[in-house]
Amino acid sequence: xxxRKQWFRQQDKAATHLVKLHRQLRKKPDETALHQFxxxxxxxxxxxFALAPQLEEALASMKAAGNATNALRDRDxxxxxxxxxxxxxxxxxxxxxxxxxxxxxxxxxILRLKGFDKTMRRxxxxxxxxxxxxxxxRQRIRHSARQLRHQSTARLQQLTPQTAPExxxxxxxxxxxxxxxxxxxxxxxxxxxRNLASAAKPAQEALGxxxxxxxxxxDFGSGFSPALTVxxxxxxxxxxARADSTAQTLLHALTHQPPTASAHT
Numbered sequence: 206x207x208x209r210k211q212w213f214r215q216q217d218k219a220a221t222h223l224v225k226l227h228r229q230l231r232k233k234p235d236e237t238a239l240h241q242f243x244x245x246x247x248x249x250x251x252x253x254f255a256l257a258p259q260l261e262e263a264l265a266s267m268k269a270a271g272n273a274t275n276a277l278r279d280r281d282x283x284x285x286x287x288x289x290x291x292x293x294x295x296x297x298x299x300x301x302x303x304x305x306x307x308x309x310x311x312x313x314x315i316l317r318l319k320g321f322d323k324t325m326r327r328x329x330x331x332x333x334x335x336x337x338x339x340x341x342x343r344q345r346i347r348h349s350a351r352q353l354r355h356q357s358t359a360r361l362q363q364l365t366p367q368t369a370p371e372x373x374x375x376x377x378x379x380x381x382x383x384x385x386x387x388x389x390x391x392x393x394x395x396x397x398x399r400n401l402a403s404a405a406k407p408a409q410e411a412l413g414x415x416x417x418x419x420x421x422x423x424d425f426g427s428g429f430s431p432a433l434t435v436x437x438x439x440x441x442x443x444x445x446a447r448a449d450s451t452a453q454t455l456l457h458a459l460t461h462q463p464p465t466a467s468a469h470t
Contacts (some may be wrong), residue, residue, distance in 0.1 A: 208392070209339040213253075217329040219249045227270075228314045238276060242316075246271050251385040255345040257312045259335040265323045266324040273315055279420065280306040286417050290440075294433045301425055323363045347388075353383045354398075354459055357405075361456045366445055370419040373448065377412035380455065384409050404458040408451040415444045 226242040229235060250267045253260050287295045296342055309314060337345065360376040384405035391399040418441045423430075429437060 220325040220328040224322045231313050234312045243274050252389050257347040263324050263328050266321055270318050270321055276307045282417050283421055343393050346390050350386055357383045358459045361452050374416050377416050380405055380409050404455050408455040411448040411451040415448045418444055
């Protein structure tokens with residue numbers, strides 16, 4: 206089977222699996238199914254990224270679905286973030302998070318995504334009609350990868366410990382796309398970029414932890430005790446240092462410049 210046909214069949218199966226998971230989640234809460242749904246959305250969206258102009262409706266539907274799951278994801282992420290913090294500091298915070306964020310049992314209501322199943326069922330037909338030939342598909346994928354490398358480089362070069370949280374978040378989003386495109390579509394890329402995902406993963410994870418700490422403070426910081434505020438500041442300083450280090454390592458992988466100690470220390 207040719208690479209193009211194999212790629213098409215993978216997207217067909219992925220769309221069908223998303224419909225199955227969505228129907229399952231609309232009936233009852235299931236944390237495993239929710240996790241698989243989020244991963245499936247992320248994988249399919251990035252693999253179709255290179256065909257964006259022809260698949261705008263499908264990509265918009267998947268983006269809306271991903272946004273709908275964010276509240277459920279944020280609850281788990283924030284509770285996981287503070288699970289090892291001193292309980293005498295976090296007990297009131299845990300109560301507040303549980304009270305003010307959607308619970309897992311709310312998933313069937315949150316994930317009633319109008320038109321999602323229909324769009325996913327139509328996706329294979331759209332791909333069959335609009336998917337370019339193998340050579341053009343490879344060129345589009347490589348062009349998208351090149352764009353993300355350039356965007357990631359630009360965003361990473363702008364980061365310092367004094368940079369606003371929003372800019373660190375922007376870098377996280379771009380690096381996330383960079384990682385998954387180079388991970389899922391590695392066989393379509395030039396050999397020198399096929400291992401880039403392994404360099405992007407630590408940066409994405411470190412940037413993600415930094416973002417979760419910033420979300421925690423933005424959403425619940427007004428209720429922090431003085432002791433919890435100090436503890437959060439210490440945790441953020443550690444997370445910022447790790448994010449800066451991994452960002453510099455990724456920047457080196459993108460630019461082929463010799464790695465140096467962080468320029469921001």
